[in-house]
Amino acid sequence: SYYVPLDDPRWAGVEPLARVSFADPNGDADDDGAVIFTPGLMLYVQGKNKIGFNLDVFSPQTGDTEYSFKVQAFLYF
Numbered sequence: 001s002y003y004v005p006l007d008d009p010r011w012a013g014v015e016p017l018a019r020v021s022f023a024d025p026n027g028d029a030d031d032d033g034a035v036i037f038t039p040g041l042m043l044y045v046q047g048k049n050k051i052g053f054n055l056d057v058f059s060p061q062t063g064d065t066e067y068s069f070k071v072q073a074f075l076y077f
Contacts, residue, residue, distance in 0.1 A: 001042070015042040034060040048076035 001017035017040045024033035040054035056068040 003044075010046065012044040012046050014044070016040070017042065031061040034058060048074075050074045 001015050003013055003015045005013045017038075019036070019038040019040075021036040022033065023036070026032050035058075037057040037059070038054055040052060042050055042052045044050045050073075052070075052072045052074065054070045054072075056070070058066045058068070
């Protein structure tokens, strides 16, 4: 991730992010690994509040690729 401050009265900053992971739960079994790729974006509201958007892409060695989109609100009060 990389935080970029914004010169805007409503938004304090933006933080694009990415994650790449590989998993092989059983080293003795063939074709049971997977790659997980997560691009995302965090928008910082003035104060300590923020809104996050993430797309998880799960790509197994065998089987179909699956997607999961999430929106989360982080509230400070």
